[in-house]
Amino acid sequence: MSNFQPINPTPFLKSLIGKTIIVRLKWNKTQYKGTLVSIDNYMNLQLDQTYEIILESTDTDATKEELIGEIFIRCNNVLFIREYKEQQQPVDSKPIENGDKNGKIDKESVEEEEKATNNEDIEIDKE
Secondary structure, eight states: OOOOOOOOSHHHHHHTTTSEEEEEESSTTEEEEEEEEEEOTTOOEEEEEEEEEEEOOSSSOOEEEEEEEEEEEOGGGEEEEEEOOOOOOOTTOOOOSSBOTTOOBOHHHHHHHHHHHHHHHHHHHHO
């Protein structure tokens, strides 16, 4: 016997209202990324600030992305829906603290930080 229990998707979809989601269509490998504004009883979707994402080729991960604004997606065209999660930095990587808005590091600020770190090490050794 199978342990499969069907789950009603309506509560899941209602929990995504106001969040950025990805909707993949059945046709042409097209995806839409946008903010879910509303759903109805048929699970038609209304998205705002939507980007159309088209896979360019199957060989590479090249995509074409274009802002198209507010859209309505009919339910029978949807393959899947998921919440969009932005990529996060790996745990072991350290963000650049001493840089300008372009990510360039100032040599003087790095030297100052190294001196401060060395002083902290000395103070710890004295105790």
